[in-house]
Amino acid sequence: MCEQTPIVIIGGGMAGIMAARTLKEKGYQDILIVDKSRSVGGRMATRRIEDGKVDHGAQFFTARTEKFQTFINDWIKEGSVKNWFGDKYHRYISTRGMNSFAKKLAEDISVRLETRIAAIMRNEDGYTLVTDHGESFNAKAVLVTVPAPQAKALLQSEGLQLDTKFLHKLDEIVFQPCLVGLFDLEQPTSLPVDGHLDSGLPEGVMRLVDHKKKGISPNTTVCIYMTSEWSKIHYDKGEEAVLEKMKEITSAYFDFNSVISSQLKKWRYAEATQFLREPFLNTELEYPLLVAGDAFLDPQDTANRTRLESAFISGIAAGEELAALLK
Ligand SMILES: Cc1cc2nc3c(=O)[nH]c(=O)nc-3n(C[C@H](O)[C@H](O)[C@H](O)COP(=O)(O)OP(=O)(O)OC[C@H]3O[C@@H](n4cnc5c(N)ncnc54)[C@H](O)[C@@H]3O)c2cc1C
Structure with missing residues (x-):
């Protein structure tokens, strides 16, 4: 069976969630996040051990931009985030573990979990996304927010026929x-x-x-x-x-x-350790297909490192671009 959703976001980490929230704020309601894991959050990961918990991906977030600081301040007021330590640069944490914060951010968004996208193909009205179990989704617009090496694997499918220059750009990103x-x-x-x-x-x-x-x-x-x-x-x-x-x-x-x-x-x-100085990449195909994530840094980014804040900024920028392209 093939499901129809106008906008599909592959990857439900900070970037994917912020892109979806941005699109919703701009009036787009039919958005689906598809993630291969059992929960949203990606590298905002928390595991239960007996009665205890561990954050075993990102431990904290720091804010160098006003946009992220304002966002954090709102969640501090709400009680989901607090300052952990640090005077000059505060290290903020989620009060119930990183993953519960990711879940809270995604609570109004449709999410399909345990669904790994294996291929993206063009069709007459946009794209068909095929899972590794053979299920498929049709979408008019797609945003890929999985780590760049995994994004490249998805985007080099023959059916897309992307320019090799575009794919080489993704090779510039090197993860450790x-x-x-x-x-x-x-x-x-x-x-x-x-x-x-x-x-x-x-x-x-x-x-x-x-x-x-x-x-x-x-x-x-x-x-x-x-x-x-x-x-x-x-x-x-x-x-x-x-x-x-x-x-x-x-x-x-x-x-x-x-x-x-x-x-x-x-x-x-x-x-x-090597990233791009662009908050997202646009394939410039007939129907919107963008790539974003923490390794797509804003040109003004002063931290020069991939982190939750870079994923946050990239997700919002890609969401805004998608909304503009869909108008
Ligand atoms: C060990 C560790 C420690 C860190 N510490 C910090 C820290 O203290 N502070 C900080 O700011 N940052 C830290 N980071 C970095 C921070 O976690 C990331 O920058 C940020 O979470 C990345 O968000 P993202 O949305 O770009 O990607 P991700 O969170 O990786 O999200 C991508 C999502 O895509 C999904 N996915 C992948 N392939 C597919 C597919 N084919 N189909 C469907 N879904 C797919 C994944 O399941 C994942 O949920 C740390 C990271 C790690 C791993």
Whole structure:
């Protein structure tokens, strides 16, 4: 069966959600977000461990633009976001875990989960999106917000016949992986009172987080974020061996004799070290087909890094462009 929705957004992370919210604000109601995962949020990811929680993707957001700051201030008033730490640059967190905030942002948007788009093809009135289970969706306009290497795989399908120059632009974006160890501990940790440490750490370790001290978990659930170099070297090694290595390196901070459970999260596309200085790309085909996401930075962006704020700005810019093209 083929479903008809005028606007389909592939990917329900921050960029996809903000694009949908923008289109709604501009009067477009028939929008569908399609995401391969069990929840919206993408790299705004939270996992339950027993009665506790861990944010195992993005830990916090920072705001350098007025647009994002105003947005955050509204959610602070509403109670969903609070300042975690930091005087000059505040690190804001979702009070119930990153993923619940993503769900809240997407609550008025139609979403189809556990649906992976495998191909995009042209048809007479726009596009047909085909899932890896053979289901299909017809759309007049499509926005792709999956990480650039995955976007390229979708956009190079023969039926689209995109210019190779366009596809090469996506090759300019280079993502790095990140391995994250998730541990549920019986004993408290020696991390600072806010539960966050990202300096003076052993080689290979990027960040340590205690979610009980962070205020989102009743249990001592911790995350160990490894650097991209370390993650690259260990990416294909077995889970047990990688977790053992992480325990060895960080034993000064945690009592691993009290581990209740442990698991490994592998992010193949965590942060882009090479990105584009355009908030989205337009394929300029007859029917709108745009690409956006955190690696599409606004030319005015001063942080020079991919993050939740860059995804937020990119999603809004792509939503505005789609609305203009559909007029
Ligand atoms: C370990 C880690 C730590 C981080 N820490 C921070 C931090 O502390 N602060 C910060 O600001 N940023 C941080 N980031 C970066 C931040 O999470 C991202 O910049 C932001 O979430 C990206 O949003 P996005 O919408 O562009 O992409 P994503 O969140 O990746 O969303 C893309 C979505 O597309 C879906 N998808 C992919 N392929 C398909 C397909 N074929 N069909 C359907 N759906 C598909 C995915 O399931 C996903 O939901 C971190 C990222 C990681 C991984």
